[in-house]
Amino acid sequence: MDILGLLRFYILYPSFFVTVIFPGLVFTLLLLLVTIWFERKAAARVQMRIGPYYASKRLGGILQLVADAVKFVFSEIIIPNEVNPTLYALAPVLMVIASFLPIAVIPLSVIPPSGSVFSIYFKDFYDPDINAGVIAGLFVNYNLLLVLAIESVYPIFVVLLAWSTNNRFAVVGAVRETYLSVSYDVILLMSTLAMALEYHTLDIAKIVSYGIPGIVANPLAAFLFFVAMLMGSSRFPFDISEAETELVIGPYTEYSGFLFVLTMAGSYVGNFIYALVFADVFLWGWYPLSGFPGLVLTVLKAVIVLFFATFMRSVYARYRVDQALRGSWKYLLPLAFASLILGMVVGYVWIR
């Protein structure tokens, strides 16, 4: 094998390609900029404004975000006197890692035995359930469960972050985040459990390759997952822990410069991971395609879900924390049970 072929082999190796290049670190960084640009542009459209414009008139002002990012990276990081500097700097990093980690185990496409650039890895990422290879950082049989388990660690780091900054607004925001995380994680898990029961598997790849999109098989679970996703990633109308006019920016109040970018990125990355799961489980993932085009299709669907979630900003105000809690325990939890039963029934009758 020549050197180029070797390089190609390692770059395209799914564990590297998925986690670092696409849709991993490099793509996520770009996506972050595009998402915030879209959020600002779409809101501006609704709100009779133009939004970012002057930084690059032909590109619709997208370079404004690059300029913002450069500015943030080079601005001073102010560390308050009374904090532990190690924890203070480490907490946002850990938070972003926790929110980003699940991307390693989400199946994003299948590898056909031949004909795809990924076909050489067919055996290494072989999934016996669907009799094909899977493009994922690491193939695990129970990836549906693992994704949610890793992602649910994220709020713990939010609390750590708020605690280490020693700010009252941050602590109030962290307490709100704690309350919310307890309620949305339950709904998130129950709606995915409904899908697992329905498709008789905890493997996302098998759910996708069944041939019936989850949103058709169990629309209730899809709705619940979407709402819980909005809660979990602090999107409107559940922008409760960061409520700007109440808590400045909630847990992230004390941060500045690049660490602030990391704290902001945490919720967007978390939203993107949930959107990837949503695209896979409910929107049929890569379905008619496979290989690299399938990967692109899955990510495209996830990006649309992400954009839709960010668009909520221009439609809704924010709920109060007690209203969100009451809503999720009083109305969404019974709905989650209903979706479980629906999943069981449909799984027994239709999907075998």
Added chain:
Amino acid sequence: MTNRLEDVLENSGMAVDIVPVEGELNVGPQHPGSGHMRILVKLNGDIIEDVDLDVGYVHRAVEKLGENRNYMHLIPLVERPAILDSIHMNLGYVMAVEKIINVDVPERAQYLRSFAAEVNRIASHLYGLGILGIFLGHSTAFMWGFGDREVWVHILEMLTGARVTNSYIIPGGVRRDLTPAIIEETKKAITYMRKKLEDWKKIFLYNPTIRARLENVGVMTKEKAIEWGAVGPNLRASGVYYDVRKIEPYAAYPKLDFEIPVYKEGDGYARTMVRFEEVEQSLRMLEQIIKEIPEGNILSDRFFKQIPPTRLKKWWEGYRRIVLPGYYASFRPPKGEAVTRVEAARGELLYYLVSDGSAKPYRLRMVTPSYRLINVMRNLAKGSRFADLVSIYGSLDYFPPEADR
């Protein structure tokens, strides 16, 4: 029930220690949701135990400064506390001066005063709704409020020459006349606003999140509203029919046909609804004013005669503008005192002016509507949730500079 549950838990060795979480939050004055003041919030968990509104952050000593300026120079000063509502601030003061110097105002000027006041009322209410929107996290309402306000600010600019601090009303009349171009623009603005109010209802008033945040929040009963001294839309939202425009009509209001929206719920949603309907009523009044405005002079003859004929020809006949006659430079009104009330956008605005015969007032007292809301806001916030603080604040349309003066 709770006692029994606690007993069960204790007997089984699973007793829960409920630790009261008390603390103070220092909201403002540099905070996205505090405005120009500091709010000391004493919290018990999520419940507000006490609120201390530390007002005075933008205090400008308008009343004291008023004793050191002559009467005309005071006009721009009294507008400053509420620049978004400057026509009303101006109107109340000028009415007090007119009472002391005893001058009649021509009919056309009265109509123009009402016209400017209602345009300003719409602009001010849209501002308030925008602030309420962003307090609740609804950025669209914020941008729409400020965007739609621009339409009305533009009309004020055409009429008076300034966007916000207009200084339009002078003792004896107003400074500029209504031109056909302004009438045309106002008609367009009325049509636009009617259309836009429908959109406002869809995205703001009927929005489930807005309803959840405003309904049954900051409820003020009729008795409490009177006891705490609430004024304006906040009082009317608690079921009290009180509006200076009806009780003690001034300017052209006796001749205009309009209604006073009154709600009996007394919560934040009712207050928001009252503002919406007042905007609709103001649109109605503007239509009437445009149709019924009589021809004539816009300044009292007593002052009009003093304008030199050459300047009169150039400015009044050429541009329909008043050139201030020399009388205004530093007139000495007779001894006396006057009290006037006007219905400003946020409620009753009271001026008390004492003249000792010199060129400067002996005492100028202004009781602004926001000043009266300090007590209301403090009482309403007690016992509500922390997140409701901004919702009460926004729904009262409290404006700190106006309260501080």
